Amino acid sequence: MTIIILPNKEKQFIRDILVKEGISDHDASDVADVLVSADVRGIKSHGLSRLKKYLDRINQGLIERTPQLTEISHKGNALLLDGHNSLGQITAVQSMTKAIDLAKEYGTSVVATGNSNHFGIAAYYSMMASKAGMIGFVCTNTSPLMAPFGGKKAMLGTNPFTVAIPADKHHDIVLDLATSQVARGKIEVAAREGQKIPYGWAVDPEGRPTTDANEGLKGTVTPLGGPKGYGMSLVIDILSGVLTRSDYLEDIGSLSATNKKQNLGYFMVVIDPSIFVETTVFKKMIDDYIDRIKSSPKAQGVEEIFLPGEIEANMTEKQEHDGIEIAEGLYHAMKTLGEAYHIDFDDYLQK
Structure with missing residues (x-):
């Protein structure tokens, strides 16, 4: 099943949750706009998938709700x-x-x-x-x-x-x-899928270049x-x-x-x-x-x-019209997150 959310609906979902968390409506709208902009540009590692991480840090006392x-x-x-x-x-x-x-x-x-x-x-x-x-x-x-x-x-x-x-x-x-050289997330994907990584992406814990994704995760990106x-x-x-x-x-x-x-x-x-x-x-x-x-x-x-930036701009035009596809794992994560705030994520999705 393909799960689609329109950008304005994704923004509304993020804003609604942040407001319930104690963030002002104006500030919540700014945060939501930045996250949605990442998704429509095709940079989904920095979009809706980041929301729970921010909420966790707020609830752990690591981020202020109402700063000046x-x-x-x-x-x-x-x-x-x-x-x-x-x-x-x-x-x-x-x-x-x-x-x-x-x-x-x-x-x-x-x-x-x-x-x-x-x-x-x-x-x-x-x-x-x-x-x-x-x-x-x-x-x-x-x-x-x-x-x-x-x-x-x-x-x-x-x-x-x-x-x-x-x-x-x-x-x-x-x-x-x-x-x-590359985002650490790409190395994490390779490790999960049991694939080698290109030479030069990472070094192992001793600082030696490696093609072993797991060793790269133990070491650092280059x-x-x-x-x-x-x-x-x-x-x-x-x-x-x-x-x-x-x-x-x-x-x-x-x-x-x-x-x-x-x-x-x-x-x-x-x-x-x-x-x-x-x-x-x-x-x-x-x-x-x-x-x-x-x-x-x-x-x-x-x-x-x-x-x-041209490829991302073209992607933005397409997804602002067609909507953003939500991966199944992210869908279930947002369903669970929404439930904690008495919000139904399904209400925001394209029917």
Whole structure:
């Protein structure tokens, strides 16, 4: 049986549960919008499947229900914020909103936010800027899953970063990537299915490259491009952790931990292109840029050249119309979760 939920209904389900958990309606809507955006973009590891994890951490006292984002320091277009251990989506939406407002006033802005939690897909926040006609850069540090290049102990997170650039007639260019060679979840899947993993995905507990998925899970994921991904992850950890007065390296709490707050940070930069070139002209130039990339000669067997974020944008258009397919395991998990809040998940599904 194919189980389908429309994006607006998924958002309503998430919001209804969060409100019953004591989150304000406005904040619950922001969290729901970020999670649904992940699902419609095809990044289901960061969508509805994350909801129970967040609720568990709230009930374990590891995330605050009603925090207030406050300023620690503010000088011109630079702002340092304290998230007060909020749900990451709430803190990050408010942080990017402030970054956009500052960029409208100054042309550029830098907003650093600490004392927060996992915020879902990074691209959501950079795209807030591109939808406002600006260039957005966002990065965050995460709990340690990756050894430094040449090491064997997980010291760094997969520390993602994203850049969104507005276009006119085309989809915005949206780069969104982690600094690890592969997500740990792919190694977990290979281990469950008894498959080997490609050489270079992970190292074993002694820091040796391995094709054994189980040994990879005992060890760590590897940096993207070896020393290049290691260097990128390290810089992001400093920008997101040290500058925001949050934790960094192996001090960051795991999303799966039941006894430790995450205390991680975000670093955001917004640029108003109009300080360099009129915005409509800039967007048309980006369209020209995209056209020239897409019309460039294709390698043998390639039907189309895609820009960063284009595949996800096409997926979004499709799933906003057709709905999001829910895997059977996730369906049963949401049924059980809903029952705990006296909500029937079936009421939200496409009939």
